[in-house]
Amino acid sequence: MLTVSNLTKAYGGRTVLTIPDLHLSPGIHYFRGGNGSGKTTFFRTVAGLLPFTGTITLDNQYDIKRDAVAYRMRVNYAEAEPLYPDFLTARDLAGFVGKAKRAPAGQVNTLAELLGVDTFWTKATGTFSSGMLKKLSLLLALLGTPKLILLDEPLTTLDVTTAANLFDFIRQLTDRQEVSFLLTSHQDVSLTGLSIANVWQVGDGVILPAT
Ligand SMILES: Nc1ncnc2c1ncn2[C@@H]1O[C@H](COP(=O)(O)OP(=O)(O)OP(=O)(O)O)[C@@H](O)[C@H]1O
Numbered sequence: 703m704l705t706v707s708n709l710t711k712a713y714g715g716r717t718v719l720t721i722p723d724l725h726l727s728p729g730i731h732y733f734r735g736g737n738g739s740g741k742t743t744f745f746r747t748v749a750g751l752l753p754f755t756g757t758i759t760l761d762n763q764y765d766i767k768r769d770a771v772a773y774r775m776r777v778n779y780a781e782a783e784p785l786y787p788d789f790l791t792a793r794d795l796a797g798f799v800g801k802a803k804r805a806p807a808g809q810v811n812t813l814a815e816l817l818g819v820d821t822f823w824t825k826a827t828g829t830f831s832s833g834m835l836k837k838l839s840l841l842l843a844l845l846g847t848p849k850l851i852l853l854d855e856p857l858t859t860l861d862v863t864t865a866a867n868l869f870d871f872i873r874q875l876t877d878r879q880e881v882s883f884l885l886t887s888h889q890d891v892s893l894t895g896l897s898i899a900n901v902w903q904v905g906d907g908v909i910l911p912a913t
Pocket residue numbers: 713714718735736737738739740741742743744
């Protein structure tokens with residue numbers, strides 16, 4: 703599903719990740735590691751938000767650099783701590799992102815109800831609690847017809863009902879083998895109820911299968 707080759711990611715000349723060769727099969731992948739180990743850097747790089755050296759290819763077809771638009775249409779990302787321009791509403795952002803990601807008719811409203819974003823649809827994000835920001839970021843990451851969704855710390859600040867709805871929805875998508883997910887969490891991922899077959903340890907600048 704995702705192939706990473708000869709990747710090096712540095713900030714200001716300091717290398718924080720080196721990934722010679724990583725193949726991720728379809729399904730749900732959990733990345734664990736201590737604070738500052740490189741999980742968010744890896745996710746932001748795979749999402750196409752950070753420059754890097756090397757190659758990232760989706761489905762042996764879409765190269766993140768060569769096929770930049772096609773790749774980004776198929777890879778969505780929810781930040782661990784999302785921030786938006788504070789004057790925009792949930793409706794504004796879902797409208798923009800839904801259009802950019804070519805969301806199918808009705809998808810925005812269905813997801814807004816699933817995640818409870820409909821209850822604060824027209825409020826400015828500057829007035830949101832951290833849980834409301836998290837719900838909106840998860841909604842945005844589900845829009846369109848992605849093949850891969852990256853969720854950085856989806857459990858933090860999410861209320862129990864919304865978390866159950868979200869993970870039920872993810873289970874349906876992965877059962878139908880439509881979408882793959884990469885997750886990070888400092889909390890117990892068994893709380894998601896998802897069957898996570900692939901666990902990776904991030905640390906010392908590398909990513910290795912967890913033992
Ligand atoms: N914008 C940046 N500029 C410089 N260094 C950065 C930047 N972002 C992250 N780093 C460094 O890169 C390393 C990896 O950070 P990253 O945020 O990827 O870790 P993480 O595993 O997501 O951590 P956490 O679990 O605390 O969220 C750390 O040493 C961090 O200091």
